Amino acid sequence: MTAQSAGTDTRGLRERKKLETRSALRAAAVRMYLERGPAAVTVQDICEAAGVSQRTFFNYFETKDDAVFDWDRRLAGQLVELLTARPASEPPLEAVHRTLRTALPALVADAGWRERRRLLGAYPELVPKLLHSNSHLAEALAEAVAERTGLPPDALYPRLLAGAGLTVLRSSIRAWDPESPAEDLLAVLDSCFASLAAGLPRPESDDPVHSAR
């Protein structure tokens, strides 16, 4: 039970292997999805490419598509950590805002993430599946908010705030052209949170952001 050491290997050979297998599965899945489309890829295919058994695949991922959306497990941990680190004096909504703002640039810079983003554009039927994958994120975030505010973990306010925050995140990402720079995404995000803080007023008819895309 030692604290984690350097960043390269989070722990012995065992952990490393696990990470590798996960990556291999994810990479194979994303690649094949892009090449042939989701329907034409079987779990079998992915497993052969990664050199593991089918059963192992479902040991790592709940569904076939989850392999492609793997990122939000890591995201959840990161967000919780960042949120917990925000000063307690900060109003909750602002804390969530700044948390997402901090996490986003690294996320969108990731080449793999961009690939998955393109995948969602090419195969919209995947979007609903992603949502399920998000429910875990919502729970984690709500818990962190509860922690911050000193409310019970299953209280109403934390769920509300976490849900609203993730809605902002999803909407922003969806409205953002993945080819444009990360700053644009941050601008959209800021605009969304501003709108939320103002109580979601009817947008000005000349507001380019809220009618975008």
Place this chain on the structure above:
Amino acid sequence: MTAQSAGTDTRGLRERKKLETRSALRAAAVRMYLERGPAAVTVQDICEAAGVSQRTFFNYFETKDDAVFDWDRRLAGQLVELLTARPASEPPLEAVHRTLRTALPALVADAGWRERRRLLGAYPELVPKLLHSNSHLAEALAEAVAERTGLPPDALYPRLLAGAGLTVLRSSIRAWDPESPAEDLLAVLDSCFASLAAGLPRPESDDPVHSAR
């Protein structure tokens, strides 16, 4: 291609049969889920109880659990209709609020709905599955909001508002004790929308609603 007639039978014998089959499947599923728990019920069981083939089950529902959450397909249609009917002068957030407020009492009064609500309490692992079922609702609602505001159907603001509204709905329902009267639920809902309109401020430490449950 005639318009629909009275409310009892939406069209000939054929339609009626379809509705009956759907009900039978839903009813059987809910009953067995409550009796033995989801894991101990196979699609096979449900089909035998309803007198149809397994293939037919998946003709009506996407997944085993969907049969239990069937209600939100009907809900989506109702909400869109109600929202469209709100006066155009009403601010969007308020319109969504009043829409949900109007739809909720009938919903919670439904005996079947209460059964399903109890199911969610007894088997929390079902909650994430319900979420997937909700993505359809979010789309429909966003479209209706876009209509109201004159924004393009895939614009940012409609998605944001619809997402926030549904988050409120989900959170409220989740925080509401299904044994207590519907007025309580409306009170929670109102409180959530008030909080949202105020920009989700940190709740007062003596606020009983936001720390509830």
Place this chain on the structure above:
DNA sequence: CTGCAGTGCTGCAAAAATGCACTACTGTAG
């Protein structure tokens, strides 16, 4: 009454997902 089109229901086969029991290897302690 008879025939036709539409479409609901079904069986069948393949793929996705899950529970269970077992093997083998890692990391640790003696």
Place this chain on the structure above:
DNA sequence: CTACAGTAGTGCATTTTTGCAGCACTGCAG
């Protein structure tokens, strides 16, 4: 070095889900 505990990976059986193609019934037209 050796024994042990923990757990990743596997095979197998079962259930869930999906695509496809044929059968059968409803509603309509002649």
